[in-house]
Amino acid sequence: MNEKDTKQQSITPRSEDFSQWYIDIIKKADLAEHSTVKGCMVIKPYGYAIWENMQKILDQKFKETGHKNAYFPLLIPKSFLSKEASHVKGFAKECAVVTHYRLIDDPKKKGVIVDPEAKLEEELIIRPTSETIIYDAYSRWVQSWRDLPIMINQWANIVRWEMRTRLFLRTTEFLWQEGHTVHETKDDAEAETKKILDIYRDFSENYLAMPVIVGKKPEHDKFPGALHTYCIEAMMQDRKSLQAGTSHNLGQNFAKAFNIEFTDREGNKQFAWQTSWGVSTRLIGGLIMTHSDDKGLILPPNIAPIKIVIIPIYKNEEERKSIEKNIDIIKKDVGSNYEIEIDFRDNISPGFKFNEWEKKGVPLRIEIGPKDIEKDQVVLVRRDSGEKKFVLMSNLKEVIEKDLKSIQEDLLLKAKNFRNNNSFNIDNYEEAIKILNGEGGYIYAHWCGNKECEDKIKEETKATIRCIPLDQKEEEGICIVCGKKSKKRVIFSKSY
Amino acid sequence: MNEKDTKQQSITPRSEDFSQWYIDIIKKADLAEHSTVKGCMVIKPYGYAIWENMQKILDQKFKETGHKNAYFPLLIPKSFLSKEASHVKGFAKECAVVTHYRLIDDPKKKGVIVDPEAKLEEELIIRPTSETIIYDAYSRWVQSWRDLPIMINQWANIVRWEMRTRLFLRTTEFLWQEGHTVHETKDDAEAETKKILDIYRDFSENYLAMPVIVGKKPEHDKFPGALHTYCIEAMMQDRKSLQAGTSHNLGQNFAKAFNIEFTDREGNKQFAWQTSWGVSTRLIGGLIMTHSDDKGLILPPNIAPIKIVIIPIYKNEEERKSIEKNIDIIKKDVGSNYEIEIDFRDNISPGFKFNEWEKKGVPLRIEIGPKDIEKDQVVLVRRDSGEKKFVLMSNLKEVIEKDLKSIQEDLLLKAKNFRNNNSFNIDNYEEAIKILNGEGGYIYAHWCGNKECEDKIKEETKATIRCIPLDQKEEEGICIVCGKKSKKRVIFSKSY
Numbered sequence: 001m002n003e004k005d006t007k008q009q010s011i012t013p014r015s016e017d018f019s020q021w022y023i024d025i026i027k028k029a030d031l032a033e034h035s036t037v038k039g040c041m042v043i044k045p046y047g048y049a050i051w052e053n054m055q056k057i058l059d060q061k062f063k064e065t066g067h068k069n070a071y072f073p074l075l076i077p078k079s080f081l082s083k084e085a086s087h088v089k090g091f092a093k094e095c096a097v098v099t100h101y102r103l104i105d106d107p108k109k110k111g112v113i114v115d116p117e118a119k120l121e122e123e124l125i126i127r128p129t130s131e132t133i134i135y136d137a138y139s140r141w142v143q144s145w146r147d148l149p150i151m152i153n154q155w156a157n158i159v160r161w162e163m164r165t166r167l168f169l170r171t172t173e174f175l176w177q178e179g180h181t182v183h184e185t186k187d188d189a190e191a192e193t194k195k196i197l198d199i200y201r202d203f204s205e206n207y208l209a210m211p212v213i214v215g216k217k218p219e220h221d222k223f224p225g226a227l228h229t230y231c232i233e234a235m236m237q238d239r240k241s242l243q244a245g246t247s248h249n250l251g252q253n254f255a256k257a258f259n260i261e262f263t264d265r266e267g268n269k270q271f272a273w274q275t276s277w278g279v280s281t282r283l284i285g286g287l288i289m290t291h292s293d294d295k296g297l298i299l300p301p302n303i304a305p306i307k308i309v310i311i312p313i314y315k316n317e318e319e320r321k322s323i324e325k326n327i328d329i330i331k332k333d334v335g336s337n338y339e340i341e342i343d344f345r346d347n348i349s350p351g352f353k354f355n356e357w358e359k360k361g362v363p364l365r366i367e368i369g370p371k372d373i374e375k376d377q378v379v380l381v382r383r384d385s386g387e388k389k390f391v392l393m394s395n396l397k398e399v400i401e402k403d404l405k406s407i408q409e410d411l412l413l414k415a416k417n418f419r420n421n422n423s424f425n426i427d428n429y430e431e432a433i434k435i436l437n438g439e440g441g442y443i444y445a446h447w448c449g450n451k452e453c454e455d456k457i458k459e460e461t462k463a464t465i466r467c468i469p470l471d472q473k474e475e476e477g478i479c480i481v482c483g484k485k486s487k488k489r490v491i492f493s494k495s496y
Numbered sequence: 497m498n499e500k501d502t503k504q505q506s507i508t509p510r511s512e513d514f515s516q517w518y519i520d521i522i523k524k525a526d527l528a529e530h531s532t533v534k535g536c537m538v539i540k541p542y543g544y545a546i547w548e549n550m551q552k553i554l555d556q557k558f559k560e561t562g563h564k565n566a567y568f569p570l571l572i573p574k575s576f577l578s579k580e581a582s583h584v585k586g587f588a589k590e591c592a593v594v595t596h597y598r599l600i601d602d603p604k605k606k607g608v609i610v611d612p613e614a615k616l617e618e619e620l621i622i623r624p625t626s627e628t629i630i631y632d633a634y635s636r637w638v639q640s641w642r643d644l645p646i647m648i649n650q651w652a653n654i655v656r657w658e659m660r661t662r663l664f665l666r667t668t669e670f671l672w673q674e675g676h677t678v679h680e681t682k683d684d685a686e687a688e689t690k691k692i693l694d695i696y697r698d699f700s701e702n703y704l705a706m707p708v709i710v711g712k713k714p715e716h717d718k719f720p721g722a723l724h725t726y727c728i729e730a731m732m733q734d735r736k737s738l739q740a741g742t743s744h745n746l747g748q749n750f751a752k753a754f755n756i757e758f759t760d761r762e763g764n765k766q767f768a769w770q771t772s773w774g775v776s777t778r779l780i781g782g783l784i785m786t787h788s789d790d791k792g793l794i795l796p797p798n799i800a801p802i803k804i805v806i807i808p809i810y811k812n813e814e815e816r817k818s819i820e821k822n823i824d825i826i827k828k829d830v831g832s833n834y835e836i837e838i839d840f841r842d843n844i845s846p847g848f849k850f851n852e853w854e855k856k857g858v859p860l861r862i863e864i865g866p867k868d869i870e871k872d873q874v875v876l877v878r879r880d881s882g883e884k885k886f887v888l889m890s891n892l893k894e895v896i897e898k899d900l901k902s903i904q905e906d907l908l909l910k911a912k913n914f915r916n917n918n919s920f921n922i923d924n925y926e927e928a929i930k931i932l933n934g935e936g937g938y939i940y941a942h943w944c945g946n947k948e949c950e951d952k953i954k955e956e957t958k959a960t961i962r963c964i965p966l967d968q969k970e971e972e973g974i975c976i977v978c979g980k981k982s983k984k985r986v987i988f989s990k991s992y
Contacts, residue, residue: 033633033636035568035569035629035632035633036573036629036632036633037569037571037572037573037620037629040569040570040571041569042566042567042568042569042633043566043567043568044566045564045565045566045648047566048564048565048566048567049564049565051567052565068541068544068545069541069544069545069548070538070539070540070541070544071538071539071544071547071671072531072538072539073531073533073536073537073538073669074536074622074653074655074669075533075536075592075655075668075669076533077532077533078599078608078610079607080532081599081608082606082607082608085606088607088608093598093599093600093601093608093611094597094598095597095598095599096571096594096596096597096620097594097595097596097597097598097599097610098592098593098594098595098622099593099594099595099596099610100592100593100595100619101590101591101592101593101657102589102590102591102593102657103574103577103589103591103593103621104589105589110578110581111575111578111584112574112577112578112584112589114574114593114595114619115589123596123610124533124592125599126570126594126622133531133532133533136531136532137529137531137532137538140529146843152541156653157570157652157653159570159571161597161598172571173569173570173571175567347642
């Protein structure tokens with residue numbers, strides 16, 4: 001693509017069309033694209049590098065807390081899905097179904113057809129989640145309390161047939177991690193569920209700079225088959241909520257369905273206690289919608305694949321050479337701590353490069369020209385604030401360290417302020433509806449626990465209960481819809 | 497599983513039944529198991545940790561040589577497979593076919609059935625390899641020589657419907673990496689193909705301690721659609737050959753089929769030059785069959801998830817405490833460099849632990865008992881040789897470093913010697929047949945280039961041409977089968 005092409009296609013402002021802005025950002029930052037296969041995406045190298053960073057950080061946290069990785073089959077026998085009654089009842093049945101196992105040459109023309117002789121006796125489902133296939137294995141592994149806990153995580157691809165797709169947020173195939181643990185006691189399972197929830201919160205806030213509300217899903221919205229489901233919810237810049245991760249206490253439901261039974265310390269047989277939990281490439285969507293602006297992607301330093309881009313400005317070979325020398329010094333000085341990209345492309349102007357790396361959200365940009373060399377300085381530009389300053393080479397390492405830290409903190413703070421400014425304690429039904437149908441945001445309101453009351457708000461506004469925040473004191477209140485007694489507030493919001 | 501159970505199930509000796517020995521090793525080392533889903537395996541945590549180490553090392557080598565990771569869809573439209581004529585002709589058509597996208601509740605009874613209304617217009621194939629789906633994307637990405645080279649790798653799961661499966665060696669689903677690059681010139685593509693081949697060789701020899709022959713496949717055995725295919729072949733302890741990795745120069749074949757065209761430096765349109773290459777979880781099978789013995793798995797230190805296991809021997813709390821102190825010292829001293837496992841399980845005897853970690857192939861074992869504490873020493877045991885020695889605590893760090901290095905070298909040397917002792921330059925047909933039908937091994941023989949001549953040997957012995965080794969001088973010879981002129985030897989061997 002040449003310079004002209006790109007300038008013509010600018011990014012739609014958020015204020016004009018948030019959805020189009022989101023699509024434009026992904027395209028301009030070269031993160032992903034739709035595949036020819038309906039509903040599936042291609043995650044391009046720059047987008048995948050973000051996912052790799054997410055994997056690296058989370059994987060380390062999982063391992064530090066005693067989890068090990070393993071791998072279970074992609075394909076699940078159809079009958080497995082029906083073993084746990086509420087799992088099959090509640091789970092979306094839009095799944096990819098494998099019915100045949102062979103192609104043959106088309107006898108009529110070039111190409112291949114499905115061999116009608118090669119029909120499977122029992123259809124196989126591409127995993128929409130792996131509880132059933134994993135717990136089938138666990139039932140063979142667990143005999144005694146000495147086999148517990150089992151603490152396993154899997155990095156895998158998942159297929160759920162989606163009619164309306166959106167890159168990263170909702171695609172037919174996506175990547176995720178799913179943890180599946182087995183414990184001796186109910187308390188152990190609950191502690192694990194909460195521990196993981198806190199890893200998700202910490203990761204979201206301190207790496208993605210994406211503040212989250214930690215909460216519990218209402219009974220009718222929990223994972224099918226779970227005792228209860230915890231989640232983290234993040235507010236996007238359009239004031240809608242993104243469910244960014246879930247952690248389920250499965251109780252003994254699946255253990256009973258899959259016969260995961262063990263002899264406990266007292267010698268009695270009992271069913272095991274389980275948890276499952278996951279985050280996915282959806283987090284990349286959250287990252288985009290939390291920070292980015294009308295100029296492009298903004299990445300927090302702690303997750304950015306490239307922390308600093310250096311753009312040399314020169315007119316001749318001599319200038320280039322003296323700049324190269326200083327770049328070598330920077331690489332040596334700073335490059336061992338941070339991923340640096342040096343953009344020496346000679347068919348593109350510096351201005352175009354500024355623009356391009358801004359779109360890609362690289363936290364810091366260094367510009368070096370002949371005049372900077374003279375003054376033994378560089379120009380340092382922050383992607384988040386646009387702040388531009390001259391920095392002496394001798395101070396550069398220190399300033400970079402400070403700036404990266406400050407960008408990370410400022411992005412979190414900005415997102416927190418945005419969320420707080422768009423969160424409201426509301427005790428009046430009409431007012432809630434007005435906000436939800438207007439600018440939107442998080443409505444903290446009392447709710448009686450009845451699905452019908454949520455449904456009423458949903459009908460009027462499309463907003464739903466995102467969660468019951470864990471971090472709140474009980475207070476006397478009445479359901480915003482029906483007036484029945486309530487002790488806790490829930491969050492109503494539109495969502496992804 | 498208790499002590500008694502395990503002792504009863506011993507490992508079948510290699511000399512008795514090599515296949516059963518292989519299965520026993522996998523089971524005893526707890527690497528993997530067959531899933532309830534026919535042909536699919538569960539890779540258990542210890543087996544997956546080996547794969548993670550393989551990934552980590554290879555991923556770094558790919559990145560150091562300019563490759564980036566990305567992710568492409570699991571599902572491929574059926575019509576894509578027919579686009580490249582020899583690809584569809586040559587590629588095995590045993591694929592998992594997705595025909596439907598929804599389940600519904602069974603109206604007759606509990607459970608689910610496939611929704612007959614939800615039939616796909618065009619069937620989707622679960623990737624048996626990703627050339628077609630990736631090159632469909634590349635055709636959109638490549639316009640100018642400035643877009644080249646594209647150097648992308650993908651870590652993914654693959655499904656090929658296999659009737660006869662063997663853990664790690666041949667399963668319906670397996671894990672692999674597949675690199676897919678696009679270049680301006682034929683030479684660039686050939687250089688890339690060879691560069692990757694060398695990465696595979698280096699990895700096999702210096703990490704897996706698995707010596708390989710680097711060679712080219714005969715024309716009739718190359719990857720369907722490739723110009724030519726290079727491979728690495730390793731001899732297993734039963735003298736059969738394992739194809740451990742392949743690197744294909746695809747020429748312009750796929751570029752023509754998928755229309756990957758670019759404007760070159762002279763302003764002319766031309767088709768791009770491509771490569772693809774991969775290694776898979778099959779390498780774990782190779783690792784097992786290269787080194788392990790009748791006592792269990794043997795892992796080279798450079799790939800072992802656990803380098804050292806420490807087994808404390810004590811009878812009371814006091815003894816335990818003094819041992820713990822010394823273990824803390826070892827952990828501090830050695831643990832920062834090497835992964836150490838400390839086995840304090842109190843329901844299992846030291847002898848049973850020795851046995852168990854031997855089965856798991858941990859390179860070094862440290863035993864510490866009260867007498868060792870008195871003498872300020874430990875007992876150090878090598879898994880490969882069984883060598884057992886007393887080492888003073890003050891020398892331990894140094895001895896461990898030396899021993900791990902020596903184990904790594906010795907395993908490679910041993911495997912090389914085994915291969916060399918079972919490799920024969922043969923110029924006589926009867927002699928070749930006799931060896932191939934007897935003890936087996938690598939038969940280096942002249943071959944005219946005709947498939948019929950290979951077929952004749954295959955009929956008599958089941959052996960095939962594994963490769964034409966690259967590292968050989970031309971010499972005058974005659975085909976061992978038909979007597980026609982030949983300038984190079986090929987390797988005949990039975991294989992996996």
